[in-house]
Each structure stands twice: as structure tokens, then as C-alpha cells.
Amino acid sequence: MTESQLNSMGWGEKWPAPAKLNLMLRITGRRQDGYHLLQTVFRFIDLCDLISFDPAVDGAVRLRNPIPGVPESEDLTVRAANLLKQYTGCTEGVWIEIDKNLPMGGGLGGGSSDAATTLLVLNRLWGLGLSLDILMELGLRLGADVPVFVFGRNAWAEGVGEKLTEVSVPDRWVVVIKPDCHVNTRQIFLADGLTRNSKPIRMTDFLAGDARNDCLPIVGELYPPITKAIEALSRFGEAKLTGTGACVFAEFDSEDLARHAFLELSEDWQVYFAKGVDKSPLHAKLGQGTF
Template identity: 70%
Template sequence: MGIVVMEAIGNVPGWGEKWPAPAKLNLMLRITGRRADGYHLLQTVFQMLDLCDWLTFHPAADGRVSLAMPIPGVAEAEDLTVRAANLLKSHTGCEAGVIIEVEKNLPMGGGLGGGSSDAATTLVVLNHLWGLNLSKQELMALGLQLGADVPVFVFGHSAWAEGVGEDLRAIEIPESWVVIIKPDCHVNTGEIFRSDGLTRNSESITMSDFLAGEDRNDCTQEVCRVYRPVKDAIDALSVYSNARLTGTGACVFAQFSEKELALSACQSLKDDWSVFLARGLNTSPLYGKLEKV
């Protein structure tokens, strides 16, 4: 890529700024069947949170993709943000380089989608900074190559999902305050979905059913059976509100109509648990930021 083009890219607004990679919750999860290839048929609802990792992108004249601070013990090429940037380069033929700086705030392995959200933010932001002009649908298709949850973060809105989670439709959900507990364990999602005890024949419901209160998670019973810390976290949080598992966990959450009630619960729980306070959002803060640059 020539000097003139590199200079043009470097002058695009948004370089060197912090970009949000929000967490998500699964507010409901029903397993309605299983395909012949072993994939489970799902119904789930995603909502973004204002709890975010933050990514900063710096232009690199050498055309390479790298991390400002590689994670010890993790090969740089395996980092999801690096993979996302390289996938974007290979898909479009773009020769530009980038140094990616990641500020991690989301707990790892909790089911909040941290790595997937980081990858989605990388795709969306570099699409803008590199002037690639791919559509959201194209970026979602690329994201699916990186992980099942990446497309919903590219989608960027509260979503009703069906199929194996790839069929997304926007849904408006009350933007409640949320208290999240991250138990001291990591749930093996594959193990849970392979379990003989998992419910796989739930009846399908409608968006209206969900909005009326049908918010069961079919994984909860099996996860609580295998991972006692998750059950203990649900029991602890249930004292303050209806506590639920997000996805296969390990994080559990409860929604509150008032911030003061959520803060009170956090204060009571923080000595014994790793606790996070967040607000549910229907529109990803990533797109709010993108509209301003």
C-alpha cells in the first residue's frame, strides 16, 4: 500500500481513540432441538451492557497486525482481535497494518462475550478506519468465522436469536440495571451441551412470550449440578432479585428497576463475590461512538 494511501488512512478520524467492546447477557435460552450434525437449535435473547472492554487502534506503516501488549502465554496470532484484523485484511486485500491496544475489564470465561466483543469491535472499527466499506451483513458473516457470538456484537442491538444463534432480529427490551456475579469457576460449554441431562425439547416461544416473562434458561439446572459455585452465586443473588444464568455461564445476573436497589445488592455481595454493576442497553455503545467520529 503506497505512502499516499497510508497517509490518507492515518488521517481518518478515530485512530488513537478508545472504542467500546460491550458485554452481553443472554436474557433467555431455550433448546428446542438438535440437528443431525449435532448443533443445538436455540431460542435466545441478547442484550448489550454498558460494561465494556476498550480498544485503541494505531496505524502501522509496516502492514503488520500486532498487539501493543501481548498476553503472556498466548500466541499473538491466536488473539481474537489479531485474528479479526487479519481476516479483514485477507478478505478485502487491504495491505494496511494496525497496532491494537486492549484494556480488559470484562471477566474472562464468564459468558459475557468479552473476546467475541473485542473481535467484533475490531471488525467494525477497522472497516471504518481502513475505509473498506463492508456492510454490516458482510462483517457479521466474517465474525461468524471467528466465533458464534461475534455476529451479535456486530449486529449491535438487542436481538432475538434462533436457529443455532445466527438468525438475529432486533428487539426492544427494558434497559434495566443489572448486578452480575462472576463465580470462581469456568464452565465448559461443550461439556454442558454434550450432557445427557440437558433439556433439548423445549417448546418454541414468541417474542411476546419472552416480554411477558418467559425467561427460562434450559442450561441452568445442568450447570448448577456440575458447577456448585454457580448454584451458590444464584442462591446469593436471589436474595435481592430473580437471579439467572447467562448462556452457559459462569456469570449469573439479576435485573433491577432502580439503580439504588442494584447498588445496595452490590454493596451487600461484594465482600464475598466478584460483582459487577451495569445497565442494559438496546443499542451497542460501539455504534454510538461510530456515529460521532
């Protein structure tokens, strides 16, 4: 196959792996296996990693730019590609290259989003024809946040985050601060003081303003830089923690207000400027009828 033919299929293109925000997070219980039951609202923003895929003739799955200190076999994109091969019996190989724009360990879902992009794009490039539902089931094997990135729409989520219902949330511009710390998610969910019995709410309750994050008190206590970031961002809008952090964010009704906050905060913080979107940029690029 010629290079132009490969490019027309999508090989070598840069495919987006977008960030998400948790607009609220309630922990409503805990399963016997230790996983926490929750309610959350996932919102996509147009801040993305970019991933490209090139055929590997030997049938292996490899990274062009492995993360230092992380075994290649543990990278979520490699695991996602190998899971597709195992599930379908596909013998194709691939080189994966990631342009990393999302901060690691920030609660924006970067690794999970990279895995979902790998599942969705290789499903097309390898001609596997798996449905969205099957890809979501495979994604859950890789992590609780992967299914929403496969789903590709803003969503109300329950269970461990895999029971998804598409929702509409108001258009907003977003400013995100990444404090200089890395939150250990396992540490937060094992913390004695974590609220685990929040009363379940409905989407209408969230839209009416019930948007707390049950992880915030523990995270703020254990990671002072996050508390400082919330205080800094609160000068401009309602600052919230996404997931277990470390990133905090605020939504704005206008681009001008968001841009002002971004510029002011950029002097002292690692800050990102983005726009909320209803549909994952990856799904927008893939188009309809792909799965």
C-alpha cells in the same frame, strides 16, 4: 499523515467492546454438524472492554498486550483483523491494545465483542466500506456470538444465534456476579443431561415471563460456585445464568435497588454494576452511516 490527522480518523482512540446478557436460552434442536439450535434474547449492558488501534507500517497484525499462554494468532481480535485483510485484500497493518474489563469465561461475550469491535472499527479506519450484513457474515466465521455484537442492538436470536431480530426490552439496572470458576462451554453442550428439545416460543411468551435457561441445571450440577452465586443474588432479585455462565445476573427497576445489592454482594463476591442499553455503546460511538 500527522498524529492529529490519525487521531481525527479514530486511530489511537479507545473503542468500547460491550458485554451482553442472555435474558433466556432455549435449546430447540441440534444440527448434523453438532451445533445446537437455540432461541435467546441478547441484551447489551454498558460494561465494556476498551480497544485501541494504531497503524503498523509493516502490514502485520499484532497485539501490544497478548494474553499469557494464548498464541497471538489465536486471539479473536487478531483473527478478526486478519480475516478483514484476507476478505478485502487490504495490505494495512495494525497494533491492537485491549484494556480488559470483562471477565474471561463469564458468558458475557468478551472475546466475541472484542472481535466485533475489531471488525467494525478497522472497517472504518482502513476505509473498507463493508456493509453491516457482510461484517456479520464475517463475524459468524469467528464465533456464533460475534454477529450480535456487530448488529449492535438488543435482539431476539435463533439458529445458532446468528438469525437476529431487533427487540425492545424494558430499561433495567443490572448486577452481575462472576463466581470463582470458568465454565467449559463445550462440556455443557456435550453433556448427556442437557435439554435439547425445548419447544420454540415467541417473543411475546418471553415478555410474559417464559425466560428459563436450559443450560442452568447442568451448569449448576457441574459448577457448585455458580449455584452459590445464584443463591446469594436471589436475596435481592431474580437471579439468572447468562449463556453457559459462569456469570449470573439480576435486573432491577431502580438504580438504588441495584446499587444496594451491588454493595452488599461486593463484600464476598466479584461483582459488576451496569445499566442495560438498547444500542451497543460501540454503535453509539461510531454514529450513523458508518458501514
